[in-house]
Amino acid sequence: MHSIPLEYYLALSAVLFTIGSVGVLTRRNAIIIFMSIELMLNAVNLTLVAFSAYLGDIGGQIFVFFVMTVAAAEASVGLAIVLALFRNKETVYVDEVNVMKW
Amino acid sequence: MEISAIFFYVLAAGAVATGLLTITRRNPVSSAMFLILHFVCLTGLYLTLQAQLLAVLQVLVYAGAIMVLVLFVIMLLNLGDEEKLTESVNQRSLVAAAIGAVFALQLILAFTFDPSPRYSALPDNAASVGTVEAIGNEMFTTFLFPFEAVSLLLLAAVIGSIILAKRKLRS
Numbered sequence: 001m002h003s004i005p006l007e008y009y010l011a012l013s014a015v016l017f018t019i020g021s022v023g024v025l026t027r028r029n030a031i032i033i034f035m036s037i038e039l040m041l042n043a044v045n046l047t048l049v050a051f052s053a054y055l056g057d058i059g060g061q062i063f064v065f066f067v068m069t070v071a072a073a074e075a076s077v078g079l080a081i082v083l084a085l086f087r088n089k090e091t092v093y094v095d096e097v098n099v100m101k102w
Numbered sequence: 103m104e105i106s107a108i109f110f111y112v113l114a115a116g117a118v119a120t121g122l123l124t125i126t127r128r129n130p131v132s133s134a135m136f137l138i139l140h141f142v143c144l145t146g147l148y149l150t151l152q153a154q155l156l157a158v159l160q161v162l163v164y165a166g167a168i169m170v171l172v173l174f175v176i177m178l179l180n181l182g183d184e185e186k187l188t189e190s191v192n193q194r195s196l197v198a199a200a201i202g203a204v205f206a207l208q209l210i211l212a213f214t215f216d217p218s219p220r221y222s223a224l225p226d227n228a229a230s231v232g233t234v235e236a237i238g239n240e241m242f243t244t245f246l247f248p249f250e251a252v253s254l255l256l257l258a259a260v261i262g263s264i265i266l267a268k269r270k271l272r273s
Contacts, residue, residue, distance in 0.1 A: 004110045006221035007214045009151070012114045014209035016121055018202050023125030025198030031130050031176055035137050038168065039121055042144055045156075053151040053228045054221045058240050061232055064156055065241070068163050069252045073259035075168045079175045080266035086179050 009050035017043035028093040030082050034075075041071050110150050117143040130176045134169055141165045152224070153232035 020043060023036030045064045052060025086092055089099075120140040127133040141164045148157040230236060241249055 003104065003223040004107055004150070005223070008110070008114075009147075010213035011210045012117065012147075014213055015118055015206055017209065018206035019118070019121040019125060021205060022198055022202035025201065026195040027125065029130055031172065031179075032125065032133050035130075035133055035172065036125055038137065038164070039124065039140065042141070042164070046144060046147060049148055049151050049153050049156060049232075053153060053224060053231060056225055056227055056231055058231050058236055061153055061156055061237055062240055062245050065159070065237070066248060066252060068159060069256065072163060072168060073255055075171055076259050076263040077266065079171055080263035082175060083178070083267045092179060092181065 006050060006054045010047060013043040013046040013050070016040075016046065028095050030085065030092045030094050031079075033094065034078050034082070037074075037078075038071065041067060106150055109146065113143050113146040113150065117147065130181065131173070134173050134176060137172075138165050138169050141169070148232075151232070152228040155232055155234045155237050 017040050020036045020039030023039065024033050027033050027036065045067055048060040048064050048067070052058065052064075082092055085097065089097060091097065117140055120136045120143060123136040124133050124140060127136065141160055145157045145160045145165075148160060
């Protein structure tokens with residue numbers, strides 16, 4: 001087995017999660033924000049798989065399985081919302097959508 | 103340096119680079135393409151962690167199903183002229199970058215504050231954890247109820263997305 005410490009994987013997934021969150025904060029395009037959310041979900045998945053492998057506990061990998069399912073559900077519903085949004089407002093830029101802004 | 107360590111560094115660099123490219127491209131199609139590459143890098147990282155089933159699922163579910171759906175929607179919306187896609191660096195993105203830097207520092211410090219020597223290398227039995235057999239065995243015994251509950255979630259997602267995408271909402 002290889003000699004990469006667990007912390008390297010955790011630091012990598014921290015960096016990936018941050019990239020995802022910066023993407024959500026900076027971008028205007030709803031589809032790219034959506035992809036940044038996928039980036040964050042995957043960063044957390046990497047943490048779970050790393051812990052699962054190093055602790056020899058299978059629960060983490062089962063959890064990743066469920067996270068993938070939730071991500072698939074989120075993808076279909078989120079993209080349907082983007083479609084409905086574009087149909088009604090002719091835009092996918094989140095700063096041009098303010099119907100529900102108080 | 104052993105070969106698996108080189109694999110880790112190459113894949114980690116690739117994952118960070120493709121992640122950065124994903125959030126910086128102006129065209130959503132190239133963003134999606136880099137995100138697929140990112141998922142491929144993560145697949146390699148899962149393999150370095152001996153999680154075979156999840157590596158396969160990552161390619162099938164993320165790179166296969168989810169990204170195809172995203173690309174379909176991008177093509178369907180036909181986001182037209184590049185002119186509208188320009189996004190300049192403004193105050194908001196600077197604030198976001200600062201928040202991101204602090205956030206990354208915090209996470210890395212929290213994770214690497216007290217490295218335990220117990221987890222300095224992958225244990226020898228790691229290969230037996232991520233097999234289809236082991237995961238399937240656990241999935242259909244201990245996690246049987248969540249597994250069934252997830253099917254309800256998927257049904258709700260199917261119905262919800264059909265209703266959302268079908269109906270013409272006139273305001």
